[in-house]
Amino acid sequence: MTGITVAQFMAAAGSRAMAMGDLNGNRVFINPAMFLNNPDVAWNSATFLHELIDNVTGKLDTTLQGNLFGLGGVNPFNTANITQKIKDDCFKN
Numbered sequence: 001m002t003g004i005t006v007a008q009f010m011a012a013a014g015s016r017a018m019a020m021g022d023l024n025g026n027r028v029f030i031n032p033a034m035f036l037n038n039p040d041v042a043w044n045s046a047t048f049l050h051e052l053i054d055n056v057t058g059k060l061d062t063t064l065q066g067n068l069f070g071l072g073g074v075n076p077f078n079t080a081n082i083t084q085k086i087k088d089d090c091f092k093n
């Protein structure tokens with residue numbers, strides 16, 4: 001998406017956007033309202049790892065969803081399934 005700032009995107013997305021990572025970059029932007037009110041440390045950790053995977057691989061979330069779940073798991077409007085998979089596989093509550 002072009003033409004708006006990350007802050008504007010986060011404000012527009014509200015609770016649907018927890019974080020964003022640069023593709024092939026090294027920045028991760030968080031939505032502080034989502035993190036400050038979320039006591040699920042494993043989820044928050046998985047969210048950061050999700051964004052770091054975006055950084056390192058440069059792949060769009062829809063590509064990652066296809067790699068992880070096949071075409072049936074691709075939803076550009078909800079990428080929480082990527083974070084959930086990382087949480088389930090990499091972090092314990």
Ligand SMILES: [Zn+2]
Pocket residue numbers: 050051054060061079
């Ligand atoms: Zn992502």
